Amino acid sequence: MNLYEKIINKEEKISVVGLGYVGMPIAVAFAKKVDVIGFDLNESKINQYKSGIDPTQEVGDEVIKNTTMEFTTNEARLKDARFHIVAVPTPVNIDKTPDLNPVEGASVIIGRNLQKGSIVVYESTVYPGVTEDICVPILERESGLKCGVDFKVGYSPERINPGDKVHRLENITKIVSGMDKESLxxxxxxxxxxxxxGVHRAGSIKVAEAAKVVENSQRDINIAFMNELAMVFDRMGIDTQEVVEAMGTKWNALGFYPGLVGGHCIGVDPYYFIYEAEKLGYHSQIILSGRKINDGMGAFVGDAIIKKLIQANKVVKQAKVVILGITFKENCPDTRNSKVVDIVTRLNEYGIEPEIVDPQADGETAKKEYGLDLIPFDMVENADCLVFAVAHEEFKNMDINQIDKLFGNLPNNEKVIIDIKSILNKDQILESGYSYWRL
Known part of the structure; x- marks a missing residue:
């Protein structure tokens, strides 16, 4: 009897190491079919899950309450599993080099508890070669077992889109790879x-690793192109969104828009590719240039805010700027690698301490990650400038009267609206006489 049969017969268990935005959906999905051990080092997070609370909002509290998964911080429980899935984050360091500490740490923990006949599958985003060249030696060292003889490895890149209720785990084709035909x-x-x-069987682990970083690098480059156009069109006095709408009437238009590129994937993965390429003596040109453009958009938007404040006859250092949204994308509580923070940093350089509102984000996390305090929506008043930074439904559903109440007693031409995501009705805003700018 092979491992697959033992798992479906509940003679063996699956473990998922790392229960965040990626690990939790896959763990919950498997728990509907087989026995699953969910492991995470974060005791607070595990306690929330045990209490039926989903801090990621990816699967929802009701699903967490009803799952049969065993939640634990006790690594010894991993000894009872034979199929291990690693779903820990892989961020970048300050110098933009890959930070492999989480995936290496997970490998140490699994290695200490690895049993003969196991398969370890990595889902964390890495550059080609990490699974076999970095993770396998750790597993062997910690377990005393031999890869290919006592255990095997594979790689299956995560493709979950946080906050997306349409493209879900079950309806996104999964790339899978193994070290040999049997493991695949x-x-x-x-x-x-x-x-x-269904799944797509990649020809090798390195192909699967490369596919992940390349698919996000491709999106990054396309968005960078639109961001560069937005900066040029801003100087030309041309509305970028109107250009995109006109261009989009052609059948082969790609449908990309300018914006802030943050999060744990698109804003990070290209650096993994660039890092490995440079180790091999190739200096990236297109990918690195795209990253520089996208990393600079927060400062560009910050400068646009200052420009509009001056045009509205505001004393910049005394202006009250309110930023609506800090998460890296809409309708999602995830604040990792948020580029809204770059806008805050730019405004700080001009002596402005903006207020930040985000009904989706966790205030404690924002404080811990960025040192920023979030305020409740109902505390916003007497604003000189509103920055719509994230397209949460709460912001998209605001009408002109609700928006106006957030400003002080000012003539409309002194009320500045910055619409980064182009979620407002431009014609209505301009007809009302507001000072309006969108990316």
Whole structure:
């Protein structure tokens, strides 16, 4: 009997190491079919899950309450699993080099508890070669076992889009790979238990690793192109959104828009690719240039805010700027690598301490990550400038009267609205006489 059969017969268990935005959905999905051990080092997070609370909002409290998954911070429980999925974050350091500490740490923990006959599958985003060249030696060292003889490894990149209620785990094709045909077959069959649309079997682990960083690098480059256009069109006095709408009438238009590129994937993954390329003597030109453009958009927006404040006859250092949204994307509580923070930093350089509102974000996390305090929506008043930074539904549904109440007793031409995501009715705003700018 192979491992797949033992798992579906509940003779063996699956473990998921790292229960965040990626790990939790896959763990919950498997728990509907087989026995799952969910492991995370964060005791507070585990306690929330045990209490039926989903801080990620990816699967929802009701699902967490009803799941059969075992939540634990006790690494010894991993000894009872034979199929391990690693779903820990892989951020970048300050110098933009890959920070492999989380994935290396997870490998140490799994290695200490690894049993013969196991398969370890990494889902964390890495550059090609990390699984076999960095993680396998750690697993062997910690376990005393031999890869290919006592255990096997594979790689299956995560493709979950946080906050997206349409493209979900079960309907996104899953790339799977294994170190040999036997492990690939086992990994594919196990993932097919929860991936309704099926899996794509990559030719090697390195191909699967590369596919992940490349698909996000491709999006990054396309957005960078639109951001560069937005900066040029701003100087030309041309509305970028109107250009995009006109261009979009052609059948092969790609449908990308300018914006802030943050989060744990698109704003990070290209640096993994660039890092490995430079180790091999190739200096990235397109990808690195795209990253520089996108990393600079927060400062560009900050400067646009200052310009509009001056045009509205505001004393810049005394202006009250309120930023609506700090998460890296709409309708999601995730604040990782938020580029809204870059806007705050730029405004700070001009002596402005903006107020920040985000009904989706966790205030404690924002304080811990960025040292920023969030205020309740109902505390916003007497604003000189509103910055719509994130397209949360709460902001998209605001009408002109609700927006106006957030300003002070000013003539409309002194009320500045910055619409980064182009969620407002431009014609209505301009007809009302507001000072308006959008990216």
């Amino acid at each position: 077959d086992e990994i594919a069959k196990i993932y097919e238990l929860v991936i309704e649309v």
